[in-house]
Amino acid sequence: xxxxxxxxxxxxxxxxxxxxxxxxxxxxxxxxxxxxxxxxxxxxxxxxxxxxxxxxxxxxxxxxxxxxxxxxxxxxxxxxxxxxxxxxxxxxxxxxxxxxxxxxxxxxxxxxxxxxxxxxxxxxxxxxxxxxxxxxxxxxxxxxxxxxxxxxxxxxxxxxxxx
Numbered sequence: 056x057x058x059x060x061x062x063x064x065x066x067x068x069x070x071x072x073x074x075x076x077x078x079x080x081x082x083x084x085x086x087x088x089x090x091x092x093x094x095x096x097x098x099x100x101x102x103x104x105x106x107x108x109x110x111x112x113x114x115x116x117x118x119x120x121x122x123x124x125x126x127x128x129x130x131x132x133x134x135x136x137x138x139x140x141x142x143x144x145x146x147x148x149x150x151x152x153x154x155x156x157x158x159x160x161x162x163x164x165x166x167x168x169x170x171x172x173x174x175x176x177x178x179x180x181x182x183x184x185x186x187x188x189x190x191x192x193x194x195x196x197x198x199x200x201x202x203x204x205x206x207x208x209x210x211x212x213x214x215x216x217x218x
Contacts, residue, residue, distance in 0.1 A: 079154075082146040088191050089171075089179055097176075099135045101125045101169040103210045123214035134213035138169060141205040142181075147189060147196040167206045 102125070108118040125134050165185040172178050182190040187200040 076151060080148045080151060082148055083196075084146060085143045088147055088181075088196070090177070095174050096135060096139065097172045097174045098127045099125070099132075099138060099169065099171050100127050101134070101138060101167065101206070101210050101214065103165075103167050103207050103214070105165045105207070122217040123211050124217055125210055125214040132213075134209060137209045137213070138206060141202060141209065145198050145202045147198050150188070150195040150197050153195050165203070167203060167210065169206070 102122060104120055104122045106118065107121055108116060110116055167181075167183045169181045169183075170178065171181075179191065183198075183203050183206060185200060185203045187198050187203065189196040189198050189202075
């Protein structure tokens with residue numbers, strides 16, 4: 056009888072842990088990341104940093120970083136709307152890695168950085184790695200890696216290449 060009670064308690068505890076994990080990692084919309092922002096976007100800045108690796112004709116390998124930057128574009132700009140549309144078309148899941156206080160591993164070298172200022176002076180920054188890890192307000196989210204490619208293409212189209 057004691058063994059059966061122990062198994063029931065262990066099963067109930069496991070069910071609670073699984074239910075918490077499913078609730079914690081549920082899909083979220085862009086609005087849940089930005090919070091209750093009802094005002095228009097006042098300005099947006101964004102940048103892409105990518106690691107490149109090229110093999111020269113003589114066989115030497117050249118590598119380094121390339122960066123594109125959009126500086127403080129006003130809300131009416133085409134890049135702002137394209138970036139907001141890209142963010143709004145994807146869903147986001149909190150990562151269980153947030154619950155581990157010793158996990159400080161970041162994503163990859165290729166990253167999109169975006170800062171948004173709303174007209175009520177609310178500011179949010181977003182870092183998106185090419186593996187689909189998004190960091191917002193110190194919280195790690197998982198999203199589709201396609202979002203990285205979409206944002207990279209937008210910033211490369213509207214931004215300027217930095218040397």
